[in-house]
Amino acid sequence: MNNQLTMSSGKRAHIMRNILKNKWLYLMISPGLLYILIYKYIPMYGLIISFQNYKSYQGILGSEWVGFEHFERLFGSPDFWMIFSNTIILFALQLLIFFPIPIILALMLNELRSEKYKRTVQTLIYLPHFMSWVIVVSISFVIFTVDGGIFNSLLELLGFEKINFLLKEEWFRPMYILQVIWREAGWGTIIFLAAIASVDPQLYEAAKMDGAGRIRQMVSITLPAIKSVIIVLLILKIGDVLELGFEHVYLLLNSTNRQVAEIFDTYVYVTGIHQGQLSYSTAVGFFKGFVGLVLVIGANWLAKKHGEDGIY
Amino acid sequence: MVGDKSWSGRIFNGVNVLLLGIIGLVTVLPFIHVFGSSFATAGEIASKKFLLIPTEFTLDAYRFIFSTSTLTRSMLVSIGVTAFGTIWSMFISVLTAYGLSRKDLMGRNWIMFLFVFTMLFNGGMIPTFLAVKETGLLDSYLALIIPVSINVFNMIILKTFFQGLPGALEESAKMDGCNDFGILFRIIIPCSLPAIATISLFYAVTYWNTYMHAILYLSDAAKWPAQVLLRQIIVLASGLSYDNSVYTDVPPPSQAVKMAVIVVATLPVLLVYPFLQKHFAKGALLGSVKA
Numbered sequence: 001m002n003n004q005l006t007m008s009s010g011k012r013a014h015i016m017r018n019i020l021k022n023k024w025l026y027l028m029i030s031p032g033l034l035y036i037l038i039y040k041y042i043p044m045y046g047l048i049i050s051f052q053n054y055k056s057y058q059g060i061l062g063s064e065w066v067g068f069e070h071f072e073r074l075f076g077s078p079d080f081w082m083i084f085s086n087t088i089i090l091f092a093l094q095l096l097i098f099f100p101i102p103i104i105l106a107l108m109l110n111e112l113r114s115e116k117y118k119r120t121v122q123t124l125i126y127l128p129h130f131m132s133w134v135i136v137v138s139i140s141f142v143i144f145t146v147d148g149g150i151f152n153s154l155l156e157l158l159g160f161e162k163i164n165f166l167l168k169e170e171w172f173r174p175m176y177i178l179q180v181i182w183r184e185a186g187w188g189t190i191i192f193l194a195a196i197a198s199v200d201p202q203l204y205e206a207a208k209m210d211g212a213g214r215i216r217q218m219v220s221i222t223l224p225a226i227k228s229v230i231i232v233l234l235i236l237k238i239g240d241v242l243e244l245g246f247e248h249v250y251l252l253l254n255s256t257n258r259q260v261a262e263i264f265d266t267y268v269y270v271t272g273i274h275q276g277q278l279s280y281s282t283a284v285g286f287f288k289g290f291v292g293l294v295l296v297i298g299a300n301w302l303a304k305k306h307g308e309d310g311i312y
Numbered sequence: 313m314v315g316d317k318s319w320s321g322r323i324f325n326g327v328n329v330l331l332l333g334i335i336g337l338v339t340v341l342p343f344i345h346v347f348g349s350s351f352a353t354a355g356e357i358a359s360k361k362f363l364l365i366p367t368e369f370t371l372d373a374y375r376f377i378f379s380t381s382t383l384t385r386s387m388l389v390s391i392g393v394t395a396f397g398t399i400w401s402m403f404i405s406v407l408t409a410y411g412l413s414r415k416d417l418m419g420r421n422w423i424m425f426l427f428v429f430t431m432l433f434n435g436g437m438i439p440t441f442l443a444v445k446e447t448g449l450l451d452s453y454l455a456l457i458i459p460v461s462i463n464v465f466n467m468i469i470l471k472t473f474f475q476g477l478p479g480a481l482e483e484s485a486k487m488d489g490c491n492d493f494g495i496l497f498r499i500i501i502p503c504s505l506p507a508i509a510t511i512s513l514f515y516a517v518t519y520w521n522t523y524m525h526a527i528l529y530l531s532d533a534a535k536w537p538a539q540v541l542l543r544q545i546i547v548l549a550s551g552l553s554y555d556n557s558v559y560t561d562v563p564p565p566s567q568a569v570k571m572a573v574i575v576v577a578t579l580p581v582l583l584v585y586p587f588l589q590k591h592f593a594k595g596a597l598l599g600s601v602k603a
Binding site for chain 1: 318320321324325328329331332333335336337339340342343345346349357404405407408410411412414416417418423426427430432433434435436437438439440441442443444447458459461462467491492493496517520521522523524528539540542543546547566567570571574577578581585588589
């Protein structure tokens, strides 16, 4: 908008006229703009405290500058590698185990002939998406707990040892991915179902003439037809590596599974809010956000290069 | 795909129907189990005689959780935050979305970019916390609402919807001497009720489910919404967290009591789900349309 100053007076008058004409529209968007300014852009400015030893009584302008000290501390800390590998492993689980499930479910749903049955199944499998992580984790706690949980009771009944799913370090990752599948697999089918719906029905007719069975049609027509959607979603998923969900992981985190469960977001929360290391935790968050931004832009570029509209 | 009468086709069909039925049931089984157990007696839970429906029916668990005002209070907090939050978010989102949907708004693309960029990058937890603190919202219910006024994704869905309305509507209203607010409130909003209902429900579910902001911004336990209390009761009672010193109210609650609390915290979402379900798939797809 600074350009206005250097514009010719005719153009400036034109802009002024437009703004005046649309003054009500500008008034309408001003609360929204004010909101993102205060709660989105000012915090971005606040990131500079990661280069300081921020003290709240000294403020951002008065605090001591320390350069990259906090970042050096982060990269030199053994915690960094723990968080980093935990993040990568959880992401790998999401990609390898979770990602294919909605595709398979969508293909299966698409083969249902009864619309009513299809809608019923959809209603059931979309439901967990609307539950908070607190509820999802709470339900798994009451089901999997060793004292009185139904799952351990069944194990006992069948003659197995009880397993402490909630405390044992090695059960954190299976529980994590199981909960992700339960909550999101059904909801994830929506975009694939939409892609499948746009497939030309003539293709199926032609395939049937050639004697192709149901599975053959699924593999040779439906799957290739939604291939580009799958690739784009896959690429975008990769852009989201660091978004594993603060709430979900934090709710599962405890002192015995920390070695496998701590990720960037929970680490920021604990070091920043609990321990009060504001500058250090901001540096950790900044690093995470920056890498995330690079990944999203890269992923979007890849998606566009693949001949698809990017998301942004 | 219709009219496939071969044996292999029939077997495929049968297996597919069966598998999806099982998947659907397994998905809701945990809910049914929790619901059933919340009405079971302690004795029956201890002897593990049932999986879904108890043979002896009791309301003891519910009587227990409502015997103190803690749960009632946090339910009221959640209901209040959800109601006010949804109204506020819809108000500000609709205004912003409509303004940005108008092609004659100069600088529209730049302003849109400012919004979309916040989806890609943000200051993160701590600087946002400091902004909330500086604006004086800590330990206020407003901290659960104001810092999340607009969900940009929802705003874009509304904007896309407004853009799809015929332009002639606006033109005729302008002829009649309406200003932009008049157009929005008299023409656009009445024509967009399905979209507005859908996004309202999205916001309502988000507000009802709010947890992170509550633990970040509210340190006063009396102000906790239902999700935080639920977490305290279930998770911390098992002695499983970093800060297990917080919950000292009562001895670890029984399974039935935990189940009952989950039911109470889940029920409102289950009640709106049929309404939500009518539109959400469409809404979710609209949002994936390019901003």
